[in-house]
Amino acid sequence: MQTPLLAPATPYQQFSDDADIIAFFEAYNALMQEIILWMVGHPMALYIGPALTGNLLSYCALCLYGQFRYRISYVELRSVTGAIDTTTINRLSVDETVIDKRYIGNSISDDLFKRILTWNFYKGDGLNFSIPWLKRRIMRFLTGDDGHAWRFNSTDPVSVRLEGRKVIITPDTGPWSHDLVIILSRILTNGILNVPPMFTFMVKTSKSAAL
Numbered sequence: 001m002q003t004p005l006l007a008p009a010t011p012y013q014q015f016s017d018d019a020d021i022i023a024f025f026e027a028y029n030a031l032m033q034e035i036i037l038w039m040v041g042h043p044m045a046l047y048i049g050p051a052l053t054g055n056l057l058s059y060c061a062l063c064l065y066g067q068f069r070y071r072i073s074y075v076e077l078r079s080v081t082g083a084i085d086t087t088t089i090n091r092l093s094v095d096e097t098v099i100d101k102r103y104i105g106n107s108i109s110d111d112l113f114k115r116i117l118t119w120n121f122y123k124g125d126g127l128n129f130s131i132p133w134l135k136r137r138i139m140r141f142l143t144g145d146d147g148h149a150w151r152f153n154s155t156d157p158v159s160v161r162l163e164g165r166k167v168i169i170t171p172d173t174g175p176w177s178h179d180l181v182i183i184l185s186r187i188l189t190n191g192i193l194n195v196p197p198m199f200t201f202m203v204k205t206s207k208s209a210a211l
Helices: 019-041 054-065 110-121 131-143 178-189
Strands: 071-081 097-107 158-163 166-171 200-203
Touching: 054 110, 071 178, 110 131, 131 158, 131 166, 131 178, 166 178, 178 200
Parallel strands: 166 200
Antiparallel strands: 071 097, 158 166
16 A cells, blocks of 8 residues: 655755755655555554564554563472382482472463453443353454454353352353363463453363363
């Protein structure tokens, strides 16, 4: 798309015959033209577009929406026993057992970060929390590659039930990967998605196995 510079910079009339000044203004206008073309090709607010990736996406999300690109962290517990060859020598006595705790963090990909932005800033559902509100958010997160808010005919593939202050989410099998459901569980636990803080959220698979 060509977007010409509508008001190019020009020197005062008394300097219009100076070749050096004319060259300076021509270079300046050429630079401004390049900046305009770049801005047109990289709309900062349209984060779902292919032009915003990597650090530029993180910068625009932070400056325009106030959204950091967090890391997904979780704790992995590993039982270590004193059997032969299961740990380093002289670390454990024979038959002794300890629990190793490791904090693991994963960086958020551009696709996942855009899904998070759509969850947090999509205004079409309103701001009042309800089960239909949550189910639409989950469907949009699971089906909306690069943060797109695709239309879906039904939210039936997502089951939501309440047990006191616990919200149990069970996505059925659908056109999304199992890994994405696992990630949804982790980012809900990490507090990255906008949900009411008075509830705790748990994501299960369709086979009722907690993730």
